[in-house]
Amino acid sequence: MKQIARNYVWWENIDRDLEGMARECLPCRELRPAPPAAPLHSWPWPAEPWARLHIDFLCPFNNSYYLIIIDAHSKWIEAEKINTTSANAVCDSLRRHFSRFGLPKRICNGIKHTLVPPYHPSSNGAAENAVRTIKRVLKKAELEKEDINRALSRFLFMYRNTEQSTTGREPAVALLGRRLRGRLDLLRSDTAERVRARQLTEEQRGSAPLRVAQKNEPVLVRNYSKTGSKWDEGVVQARTGPVTYNVATKDGHTHKRHIDQILARKSRHSLSRVMDSSPNKSTSACSRDMSEGGSDHDHDESFDSAEEEASAGPAPAPQPPPPTLLAPTVQRIDKPRREAAIRCCEKLKNRK
Structure with a gap:
């Protein structure tokens, strides 16, 4: 529209007037x-384990559902198979985990529940990444004809004992203070500083x-x-x-x-x-x-x-x-002729 208009007429703020007309076009808005x-906005890293949990569903997989829980501090993952995604089933599963590790500070029972916008999975990125990882493990076990529950348990055991790239510590060490096999704890200092540095690196990748x-x-x-x-x-x-x-x-x-x-x-x-x-x-x-x-x-x-x-x-x-954008026949016109030119441009747009 701007290019066509500049070939015939010009007035002050011609671009702004044409843009205003385009913004009022309902079909254009719809598309x-x-x-x-x-x-990227990173979640603040909690200073203690089991303080903030991220939860999500992996579903459906072979007509079953899995409740995925990840601790934001230690990156410890829990994956439990449930029959339905109802509130009762979820509460029962969470109670079993809370009986082992205690109540977290964020997600029922005086716990602050932090909601995220619907249809925006990156707002709960920690849980989404855990779901994707567990789903890959289950699919691999299915392809290799391996018992799914045994494969899931084996993976969780190895994962919890493997150094996590973000925190620099094993999830078992970060959550329990020890490796699962009882070897020397490989604790590393300045974990919070390392996590924040990693988060800043990820945030600085986007230029918007x-x-x-x-x-x-x-x-x-x-x-x-x-x-x-x-x-x-x-x-x-x-x-x-x-x-x-x-x-x-x-x-x-x-x-x-x-x-x-x-x-x-x-x-x-x-x-x-x-x-x-x-x-x-x-x-x-x-x-x-x-x-x-x-x-x-x-x-x-x-x-x-x-x-x-x-x-x-x-x-x-x-x-x-720029003079190169204006045709030799450009002329300054008054308000009535300006409005007529806008209507003409609109007709040309619709015809195109």
Whole structure:
């Protein structure tokens, strides 16, 4: 639309006017892709074992279900076969584990239950990784005609006695203070510092700045129901975590959503952005936005201000439109003719 318009007419803020018209197009909104993934946000590493548990289901496998539990401190994994995923079955399984290791601080019985956004498995990444690992073990045992329960027990025994790459210690040593076979404990110092360094390395791999939604900000929120549109209009009620929000939609419901499941309604770029402290990341993020076809009007004001604060010198003065983009017949027109030109561009778009 911009290219066609520039071949015939030009007025101040022509890009912004055309973008505003495109944002009001309901079919275009319905087909919008998900926003860029937010930067990795690691769970804080608990200082003591069995303080925070991550749980998930592996299901179905040979018409059976497995409850997977992983301790965030020691990376100790429990995998128990259950017949159903009902609340009673899950509670019975958890009681058996709690009778051996005690009650954790987070997940019933005065325990704080931390929920994650639905349809966003990376928010519970520790449990998802454990589920994937156990599923691979069960499939391998099935292919080798081995007893599944025996194979699972053997794997868990070896895993709990093997040094974990994140913590640098065996899960058995981290949870129980000893190796399962009674050999010398291979305790390592500064485990918390090593875990945080590993987390920072993973977080720094992504170059996208964190997008932030403000309270009472109108947004588009991902709709996962089988009926209705892909994106529903809503209003941010509260920020419940570094990357999670409560969003109220027009139907009166409140949904917990990850920032990856939220789009802004007012601008082309999604929500305001918090620039990374690394100058290289700030530069790469800005360059990527400009390389994707954005004009002087494509940036959010909050993104621009954050970038200016991170830079050492003053912001460069705005440049006029490149002359190579304008045809020789370009002319400045008044408001009535401008509106007629926008309608013409819309017809050309629909015809295309």
